Amino acid sequence: MSKSPEKKLVTLKSSDKEEFVVEESIAVTSETIKNIIEDCGLELIPLPNVDGKTLAKVIEYCTKHSTGSNDDSKFDDECLDTKQLSVLVDMLLAANYLNIKSLFEKVCTKIADRIKDMSVEEVREVFKIENDFTPEEEKKIRDEHAWAHE
């Protein structure tokens, strides 16, 4: 007996070989997964760009999100409420790869909130960016915008 489309299940396999069985209707919150299913009709979908830990959170988000419950935003905050910026960045990359617009935007906002009060040095450390200004250039720019560095 074939199941109705809403109850159809798919398996998502993370980069570290963890497998997650989810309802197709939830999995297709991801445009990427939706396209894979439509184009290839796969039931076991490998996602080499997302590790198991992150994939679990993404699935949690999609599950809560698709029921359309009013507790949506409250849950989103919980699932994104992590002390580690690296976890948020992993979620961001996953949301980007899996093409889940609402999650991507929410995580962007979360990350922006985390870095907005950081100093220039802290930001460079977080994003692993080299300072390519000369000391003179840096002083000139800093003086121009002294108020923002207070």
Place this chain on the structure above:
Amino acid sequence: MWDLNDEIIEEILARLPAKSLVRFNLVCKQWRYLISDPNFVRKHLNHVLVDESNNHHKLIVHSSPHFYSIDYHCEESLDSSTSTKRDFPLQSTNGLYFLGSCNGLLLLGFYDKTYLYNALVLWNPSFTDYNLLPESSFISTSGSVRLLGFGYDSSTKDYKVVRVITNSRYGKPMRDVEQKVEIYTLKTNSWKTIQGGIPFGNVSIEAVQGTLVNGSIYWIVTNADFVDKEEFDNLILAFDLIDEKFRSMGVPRYDDGESVWGSLVEVRGCLGLYQTLYQSPDVMIWILMEDENRNKCWTKLMKIPKDFGMYSRPAFFMKNDEVLLSIMSDECRKENKKLVVYNPRNMTFHNLPACGISDWWEETIYVETLVSPNGVGG
């Protein structure tokens, strides 16, 4: 290592407040390049404008010759306000006044009592650069600025200043009054004259500067056209920034039909009128709202008690219904004005922490953005 490509970084940066972005110009050359790109500035502006939190709104205070930007937060017991000095590079012995605020750009005018606001300048307090607008040839003959407004035309994505100049003088017959309407656009950085000005010959204005609400600029005036023996009545002039036409609209009226007089103010995206009556212990705030049939009508929004003494028009109507305003401070304090927040639900005022600003002259609200006063790009 994170493989964050430029597009992703841009999406994160676009959600930052302007102050962070100004600071992050220093992170590296790539970020500086990105943050100053006109397309990014526009993207950031769009995020600021749809943000419902009011976190991007700041108060700018003119305490001659300095300007201070105040970042205030009114969350229950966590009131705070911090002020930072902003450098405004032009000096003048004439008075300098706020004439408009739109998308982070401020329009200021140098007051010359002969011509009133002959010199106009655009400035974004996030930067030190400014744009001194070209002068009008009409003023140099014998005119004076009667109406002035600043706003954004969403159809051409351009900033505009509208200015009505007349050569009216006391004793000059009304029929001999010439009127000229000029529009400045930032993209052309020049003025043009348009046909069709104020639809009445003789109006008495409440204030030269208009109030910007959603793509139109409004002034409250009294029509005193005795020549045609029309009724002596208050009305509102509206200038549409897209079609560049003036229209007139009604003011609130009492039950007996008498028209109300007051100052115009923006109230959370709607036109408001702030009415002070000598006999009344309160200030009445009216708001123009659309009903379900899309008819506009004036309704009373709230009263603000005058017990706190004289104060200027409310600075900002916040999303939580509270009102931010400045009032005269106690005599013995160094700061001559202070910020308070009025709560209309329980009809109380509470003070915000002192900003340490003496000689506080006037203030206006603005949103902090990266928009350039010289109109580079979008």
